[in-house]
Amino acid sequence: MRCPFCGNPDTQVKDSRPAEDGNAIRRRRQCPGCAARFTTFERVQLRELTVVKKSGRRTPFNREKLNRSIQLSVQKRNIETDRIEQMISGIVRQLESSGETDVTSDRVGELVMEALKELDSVAYVRYASVYKDFHRVEDFREFIKDEHLGAKKGGSGEPSA
Template sequence: MRCPFCNHAESQVKDSRPSEDGAAIRRRRSCPECGGRFTTFERVQLRELTIVKRSGRRTPFDRDKLARSVSIAMRKRPIEPERVERMISTIARELESIGETELPSSTVGELVMKQLKALDDVAYVRYASVYRDFRETEDFARFLGEEGLSEPEGR
């Protein structure tokens, strides 16, 4: 594994253990060149997934991109990072278990929405506002009414 600090081609594994949810191996590594220490995760990948965007463009499924979009929705919410990581792993496993190598982006979006709704209502609405392209406050009100989420008192 290449060192992220000095770009040295090799690093040494100092410690390996399963991640919290058992879906990955966490490895602590050290660079013999610069002494930098870093962590890597090794996960099982059943198949290469391609996401088909609304425009028809195809991109490889990127777990890190999924994690970034979820973390934006979860920003400043009182949810433990381990729960978020488990949720992302669950979504990735569900996508792989569908059995198709090409999946519409809407499939990913709906899975994220389902998982976020179960985890945190605010993050769910935040994600939905981008995913469903809300333009006005009425879009939020309509969505909240459709989802059975109540609006705050006095509004």
């Protein structure tokens, strides 16, 4: 593993342990050249995935890009990092085990939406606002109403949407 700081091609593993419920191995490494320490993760990859965008453009699946988009939706929410990692691993496993090497960006988005709906309703709405391209406040209201995410009781004690 090449050092991300100085580019040294030889780094030493200082510690290894299971991560993500045993679906990955977390390794702490140190560079003998610059003494920097960093962490890497090893995961089983069943197949190379290609994401087919709405425009027809094809790009290699990027787990880190998926992670970044989810991190934006869960920002400042009280959600454990392990739960987010488990969710991402579950999405990737679903994609890899589908038997397809080409997956549409819509399919990826739908899987993220399903997982976020179970994890945190605020993160779910945040992700949906980008994924479904909300432009108006009314788009949020309609989405929340349609998804039955509204408060259980309004100020008057009556159910609200």
